[in-house]
Amino acid sequence: MTTPDFPETASGAEGPGREIPPASLARLPIYLRALNAMLADSVERVSSEELAEAAGVKSAMLRKDLSYLGSFGTRGVGYDVQFVSHKISALLGLTQEWRVAIVGAGNLGRALARYSGFTTRGFEVVALFDADQGIVGTQVGWLTVSHVDDLETELKRTGTNMAVLSVPAVVAQELCDRLVAAGVTSILSFAPVVLQVPAHVQVRKVDMGTELQILAYHAQRAQEAEPGSRARSAQ
Amino acid sequence: MTTPDFPETASGAEGPGREIPPASLARLPIYLRALNAMLADSVERVSSEELAEAAGVKSAMLRKDLSYLGSFGTRGVGYDVQFVSHKISALLGLTQEWRVAIVGAGNLGRALARYSGFTTRGFEVVALFDADQGIVGTQVGWLTVSHVDDLETELKRTGTNMAVLSVPAVVAQELCDRLVAAGVTSILSFAPVVLQVPAHVQVRKVDMGTELQILAYHAQRAQEAEPGSRARSAQ
DNA sequence: TCATGTGAACGTGTTCACAGCT
DNA sequence: AGCTGTGAACACGTTCACATGA
Known part of the structure; x- marks a missing residue:
């Protein structure tokens, strides 16, 4: 198992490479999980539409997120599951213990x-x-x-x-x-x-x-809006 | 796919509840904790500066967040700890079990x-x-x-x-x-x-x-930037 | 033809800076 | 004066729509 270094650091003379936007970064683990599940099912290729579906996001967002780590999809085809999985793992630093x-x-x-x-x-x-x-x-x-x-x-x-x-x-x-x-x-x-x-x-x-308090906010709101629930109108 | 013909301002903004922006909503529990800690210390009043400090946010953001639930500070003075605490509790639906x-x-x-x-x-x-x-x-x-x-x-x-x-x-x-x-x-x-x-x-x-994977990303990045990645732990 | 990659538009979130009230 | 409340500016995030290239 060879650990490929990062050949595409060419853009910056020095420096630790591009920063991944926090919002994108937070989704990468989710993509990784979906990809690894696909790997386990021997799925070799996946489109942005399919992967986005599995991750619960829009396909355009997934493509933009992946574009921050490079462009390694094949137009007209999709992404190589194993390759993208490895790419995300490496970026997240999961290749080390x-x-x-x-x-x-x-x-x-x-x-x-x-x-x-x-x-x-x-x-x-x-x-x-x-x-x-x-x-x-x-x-x-x-x-x-x-x-x-x-x-x-x-x-x-x-x-x-x-x-x-x-x-x-x-x-x-x-x-x-x-x-x-x-x-x-x-x-x-x-x-x-x-x-x-x-x-x-x-x-x-x-x-x-x-988290529970945030849920409570929405739950209370739904309660108030619900026509069926009677006499719950606090006030 | 889905046609975006969502009727904006669908819910009549007449009711006692405007929607709280999700980002603000997620911070209210933190403010609430800080306020309750102050209550326990018998603190009666707090400025946006102090409360923001306790919550780890900027004071302007705190004021904007609180403004979504109404304006109940006193200019030149600050906020009544108990009152704001109660207001947030009520909004989050914590007055019910x-x-x-x-x-x-x-x-x-x-x-x-x-x-x-x-x-x-x-x-x-x-x-x-x-x-x-x-x-x-x-x-x-x-x-x-x-x-x-x-x-x-x-x-x-x-x-x-x-x-x-x-x-x-x-x-x-x-x-x-x-x-x-x-x-x-x-x-x-x-x-x-x-x-x-x-x-x-x-x-x-x-x-x-x-969460750990996100931490790993940052940790790896710091590691790469640092020349001596040996954790010698010098006090 | 197909699905990616991305500029541009749009929407959301944060910060600034000051008007307005006490 | 002091501090809140908020429009406006700015920064960030998401979605759209299409040019690009297999």
Whole structure:
């Protein structure tokens, strides 16, 4: 398996290549999933229309998104599934292993540690931390829970380069600071707080509370608009 | 394909509710959290500058966001914390109880069922389903896991009006269809698939795999830009 | 002929800067 | 004065429509 370097960096004399617009970037993993599902079904070619359908987007948007990584479709034919899949994987950096530490081994942290969706996509959970002595030392999947006091040591030992924060909101900023100080520059946070980090650190947030509240807004609106539902008119 | 003869201003803008732009709507829960934290600290007034800081946004954006729900700040002074908090809560429909069913009682589903972040914000988990006979009947928090065969019956009995999907990708669409058929119109999905639903059903997706892949993109980029990619972790 | 790739149009989101109110 | 609320400018994202090239 040869890892092709990027021959098409010719446009820029130096510099890290073109930036992918954030909105497009966020869709690439979805395309990748659809493509890999097709690969599993031995589909070799796909049109923008078909792939867009599978990804739940308009075909023009898909074509524009893919055009940011180069133009490797064949006019009149479509895209080579395997090639595009590989291209997206390479762009996302999935050709290397990412070593992920999970900080916080509560219900959520333990569930994440056992979540197969991580491992199967180039992410390996290599450490799991908690502050609770009743949890430290216990086994979760293949991992033994470490004490958060050993955070810095263990991160170095395991070569962690990404972290998942699944700790209570009150301690999230503090642990985030420690992760950053230890050199972690990519953090996925499940804590319902706004984390302050230096500019070079990437934080992505997953917030189930927020998502439910957004759903509640729409649900309430639908309720009010519905003719069938009686006496629900708050006011 | 679809002819864009959508009648704009279809819904008479007369009602108490204009549409909140999606981007603004997604930030309201964050403001709400910041406001509630302030309330807990007995803060009575806040300026757009301060609240924006707490929410991690620019003050002009915060003011514009709040302006969609009305204008209830005092010029020269700021906003009444309690009042704005209540206003946002009401808009999001958090003044009523939302009854949530969790479909899929694997690692993630069970963690979500025990997650206190739900209960504390107007969302009550009232049902938990799984297809695995080894899990059905077991206790998770205050709930007993029901068999997914009884989905429709239990949804009706519990008065569920929101659902969380935490099932394997392969069965997600099928269960989504059953939820929709049973009248559920708000679904939060953790399954890494694009769900097809009728237009009146709201789906929000949480995808940890996608988030990690986006992080990987940035991390790889930083790696390439940096000459010494060895994480020596110098304090 | 076909489906991609893309300039241009359109729509949405964010920021600026200041008018207007307290 | 001080801070909100908002039009206008700007930036970003999406869609259209067609030129391009297999």
